[in-house]
Amino acid sequence: MLRRLIVIVTAAILFSSSLTLAESKKPKPVDEFPPSPLEITTPDPLLPHLPKDKQPLTLEERQNLEPALDALNQEAAAKLQAGDQVAAFEIWNRELRLRRFLGSLAEVQALSRVAAIAWNQNDSPEVQYITQRLQAIQKQAQSQKTTAQIDLELWRSLGQAYQNVRAVKLAVEAYDQVLLVVRQQKNPTAVVEILKTIGELHLSWFDYRKAAPIYEELLGLATSQGERVNEVTYLQRLAYIYEQTNQPQQSLNVLNKLAEISVNENNLTEIPELKLAIASDYESLAKKDPNLLLEAFKNYQEAYTTAWQLKEYVRAADALQKLIALYRSQGQTDEALQASEILVQIQAQAANFYGMMQAYDQIGQLYLERKEFPQALTAFQKGLELAKQLKHEEAYFTGQIEKVSKANL
Secondary structure, eight states: OHHHHHHHHHHHHHHHHHHHHHHHTOOOOOOSSOOOGGGOOSOBTTBSSOOGGGOOOOHHHHHHHHHHHHHHHHHHHHHHHTTOHHHHHHHHHHHHHHHGGGOHHHHHHHHHHHHHHHHHTTOHHHHHHHHHHHHHHHHHHHHSOOOHHHHHHHHHHHHHHHHHTTOHHHHHHHHHHHHHHHHHTTOHHHHHHHHHHHHHHHHHTTOHHHHHHHHHHHHHHHHHTTOHHHHHHHHHHHHHHHHHTTOHHHHHHHHHHHHHHHHHTTOGGGHHHHHHHHHHHHHHHTTTOGGGHHHHHHHHHHHHHHHHHTTOHHHHHHHHHHHHHHHHHTTOHHHHHHHHHHHHHHHHHTTOHHHHHHHHHHHHHHHHHTTOHHHHHHHHHHHHHHHHHHTSSHHHHHHHHHHHHHHTO
16 A cells, blocks of 8 residues: 555656656747848848948949839739739838838838738738838938928828828828928918828827817818818818717807808708708707707708708608607697698608608607597507508507507597
8 A cells, every 4th residue: 555655656746847847848939029021131132232331322223223123013013913922022021121222211102002002911910010110210210300301201101101001190190290391381282281181090090089170270271261162171070070079069160150151152952951960969058058949949940941942851851850859858749749740741742651650650649648539549540551551560550549549438
């Protein structure tokens, strides 16, 4: 028994020792992030003797290198088209390593081109390598003093390259540098162009808070220059931004300007939608100032009447439905019933039988609230007729009719 125990203990010790030894000899984990292929420094056959002290290439060296790099780009594109993505990016990385010897601008433009391809091919490592290299170039550019023109062109290219790798924050930083320069140059056309780019970047990533001041500035510039088309465009952008950020007062200011422009230009087709949005903003503001409810009612009515005049029955029905909901919230049942009867007519004009059925249901519910059972029964019966035609919600209307009939006994 003792011998057996000794054997078991000895085996356990040996097993434990072997585990310890195995752990000590466990291979080191492979580097999770291998070095970037853009940072390889091995001499290249196209440039066997690297320029010393980072001196620029001579004119002759550039004239020899540029067409060779263009050929590499074409070769890589052919490989990708043939389905060999790995080989294609190996060639492009070689091209990019050599492009840096043609200067920062040439390199950034090439990085931008390849970045767009890498993004479309879902090549995340390549996108990461290019982004890292762009950041290194940006850091270097920030530390160097260059002429305004060269600096401007480089930063524009950096902005575009960052856009191609979807690095929005970095793209905005680059375009901010461009904006600084064009402001100093008092170049209003360039200022507008860059502001629009920055604004669109913020909107593309739903950063409405940062987009707002950009479009406010663009609006001010367009208004001062009398550029009506651009003014309307920026007002529409701001209306959308204020809606998304739940700023009804700012939204109201913008929408009223849009409505004023539409009236002045006799563009009535825009009025119903604008009046609906204006009324909705007044409803929101009325939560703190109930006096503004009158403005909400007024604008819903204007949205309805204008849409009716334009024979835009869907829009008219939408406005009436909003108006009915507002009447009901204020306990104005008579007004809600009158509007609901009109709603039935509008839905009939629009040949919207489902909408008619819902309107009759709404009328029935309003009469039920007033305990006027015969009128409620009539509304639900009309709703059932439409439900049978549509083969939809028949059981619901049948149930409502039974309920009303029992209540009316």
